[in-house]
Ligand SMILES: Nc1ncnc2c1ncn2[C@@H]1O[C@H](COP(=O)(O)OP(=O)(O)OP(=O)(O)O)[C@@H](O)[C@H]1O
């Protein structure tokens with residue numbers, strides 16, 4: 001394959017170029033995990049919880065951020081990194097379980113969500129106390145290490161006493177199993193937890209900040225589309241190798257807003273830095289960026305993986 005037809009792409013991307021259009025479209029649309037700095041840092045914190053030695057008071061975490069910010073994807077990625085496994089004969093290990101909080105703070109529905117996630121048949125007519133016993137028994141049996149409760153802000157759909165009761169159920173489960181609980185939700189959840197000092201000091205809030213135009217965001221844009229994505233001929237084939245590929249329809253990725261300051265002259269007074277080959281600082285930066293790009297390509301499986 002020549003450079004003009006994807007020679008700059010990875011082996012896997014070049015192979016994908018040969019696929020029929022519908023398969024390439026499906027590939028482009030398939031969800032993809034992109035490991036950006038913040039997400040990787042949070043995954044590191046979740047891993048530390050998983051590795052935490054069992055003790056009577058396990059640390060918990062509350063991951064909060066704006067809607068559509070990637071919180072659920074981080075939780076799902078963590079679960080995927082620690083998949084359920086069969087051990088020996090019939091025993092199944094489930095190190096990480098991600099469930100969605102019921103739409104209203106309801107103990108009974110919370111237990112049902114856990115049993116459903118584990119595909120354990122159960123009667124909805126069973127009382128909460130019965131389900132609680134079953135949930136504890138099964139979660140011990142599967143060796144659960146971290147329980148993630150996504151959309152935990154659903155707790156806010158109930159009045160104060162209901163909220164308190166539901167959060168106590170979550171706390172009780174963590175205490176009983178001696179596993180860390182990770183709540184995931186919008187930042188208003190913090191308020192609900194702070195109404196109870198016992199809960200407030202058990203859940204460390206960790207914020208997933210909003211995206212803004214910075215180096216991380218540009219990296220996300222560069223990595224987000226599937227390589228070899230264009231279905232019909234476009235300017236992709238003629239772009240330079242260091243620019244990211246983009247899917248059809250071809251759109252230029254947003255660029256950081258140019259500075260209003262006039263560009264300094266190329267050979268200006270001492271101290272002025274001009275992005276160009278003659279500037280040693282800039283050259284060093286470009287070399288570093290190139291090395292980072294090569295490293296990130298080598299770690300492609302981690303940085304951009306199917307979900
Ligand atoms: N790391 C990532 N890799 C790839 N895509 C991402 C990533 N993070 C966020 N996205 C994109 O953002 C969208 C929203 O992510 P997600 O559903 O995890 O948000 P959320 O914070 O859980 O939102 P909500 O609070 O509404 O549930 C995803 O569907 C995906 O398109």
Ligand SMILES: [Mg+2]
Pocket residue numbers: 071072073150151
């Ligand atoms: Mg979500």
